[in-house]
Amino acid sequence: MLRVLIAEDETIIRMDLRQLLEKNGMTVCAEARNGLEAVALARECEPDVAVMDLRMPELDGIEAARRMYAERPLPIVMLTAFADRSNVENAIEAGVFSYLVKPFRESDVVPAIHAAVARHRELLDARRTVGRQPLGAVVVSVPSSNGGVWPVSLERRDDGSLDVKGIDAL
């Protein structure tokens, strides 16, 4: 059963969301009324997915999404009354998987959550595979005639991504 965090400052919409999600077989594990609460509650209850309003007091949904994602990656569905390009772009840049414009229907929210969860799982799997590669073992210690390492060397760049130098680079 999917565990969902809801972040929405308007009580009526929050209650509506909870009902809608529970009716569709999900568990609402936390309800936040502002962005700061959302970040704190996400840390506490480790939801499978977050459904967040964009405009909230204290901390807006996009900044909250960014912080939540940095602490623990999870699929985030953004709900908002604003469909303008800059908001969409900011949300994308914060890692948001789906962006729905209010007023929303049950038939908008539920499919968006399922698609986001499935695709985010794929993304995490791929990231884990990258992280799982035994880095030390990839660098061969036998000296080649030009004194380099052979046949591949893997290095972490400063930003944490991997730099792969293939055989052709030697």
Add this chain to the structure above:
Amino acid sequence: MRVLIAEDETLIRLDLRQLLERAGFDVCAEARTGAEAVELARSEQPDVALLDVKMPELDGIEAARRILEHTPLPIVIVSAYTERTLVSRAAEAGAFGYLAKPFREDDLLPAIATARARFDELAETRAEVESLTEALAARKAIERAKGILMEREGLSEDDAFKRLRRASQVSGRPMRVIAEALIETLT
């Protein structure tokens, strides 16, 4: 951004095209069946595909699955039906979004933009996985080929490596290919 649309009802298809063009997208292909969608995805290489579910020949979800087998691209399912089984099938098939009909112009841009962005992220991570897997496979093959050469030809490790490298340089093929061919021939 070049969009493929698949929708069997002509009026809705025209409507969708207009809506997309107004939102600044370029509709590069229109399919009327799932089979056509699969074909057009291959020939047109769109940046994103919007697929209706209920279409003749092949439904949109099955079309999505087949498209993703040969042409990875972000797919948004468009449907008047949002039953749980359909939604789960779409999620399993690899769809990045699911737009319920009727939808508004405002729903389109975010659905397409998020699908494209998250797809790119996934594709990039997968490419990294592939390059690592490839690098590991290359290393294993070369180690093994080197071992075979050392044993059969009585070469030192360094000489075995040099021989493989020379073969690679002369033939203009990657060392992995040489190593695999050598393993194939000598074992």
